[in-house]
Amino acid sequence: MSIATVTQNARIDVRTGTALVIAAVAALLAWEIFARAIAPAWIGGPLQPTGLAKSLFANVIGLPIGQTAAQAVHIATGVIAYPAAYFLVTRFKSLGWIADGAILGIVTWFFAIGIVAPASGLPFLLGMGAMMWAALVGHVVYGLVVAGGFTVARKRLS
Template identity: 35%
Template sequence: MEKSRLSVTYIGLLFIAGFFATMAFDFWGQVLSPSIGWANLSPEGLAQNLLSSIGLPSSAFLGFFVHFYIVGLIGYPMGWAYVFKPIWTLVVGPVHWFLASALYGVGLWVFAIGGVTTFSGLPPFLNFTGITWVALIGHVLYGIVLVAILRLITRRET
């Protein structure tokens, strides 16, 4: 039996899955990628730049807070649960979750690296430098881990 999508329990599950997905994203972008000679992701810098561009207070702490807590633990998981998953289920059905989660990650990448960067006054997709591709892998990894954790948690409850 699936939890109500508006219940405190389900929202808590989204938060937990977002935590693990954010940890995977950060581990990839700040540990693994630089250790193999690729770019080091600093997503809090993008969030900090966004805050500045819209006239809000900006600091390294606020950038980290926005990216980790607001986006990673709340925004992206809710985007999956309340936007992408219902559309996917309507169009494709409740199947192919690995593909769905990877495509969701690509969508997050387009939103963040294509949209937020441009809105913040940076070049779209950061001019397709090394960080762009590390971010693509990171966002796809985020989507896959998010959905895998959600599926793992909800299966244990059924």
């Protein structure tokens, strides 16, 4: 694959961008439903990505942020950053939407609780308890919805 081919494949036209945003919003909604409705029955409380964002800003940057700013960070990550990374990586090599989505989920999970959590002062992989597994399931659901939603939305928008 030449540089020109890679550049062409990585371009986002209106249809592709729209499909990616639709998939990302659906995926973030799926994550929120899992985190707030399913995880509490499993682990005794909701998953709190905004708490992680607040801890990160306070411990790494020394800047305390409020709930609204933490929610904005969470939304921007779920609707822009992770889907953009998914799109760019899968332009080079795709293993099919199911594998791509599962890999996206695992990578975002590890980033959140294997890198961001320790940087925020929390234990690596959140101490390897039930919350770690719930976060993994939630992130894999998110990844599958991004990849599957993007595949379906892109076809429907053509």
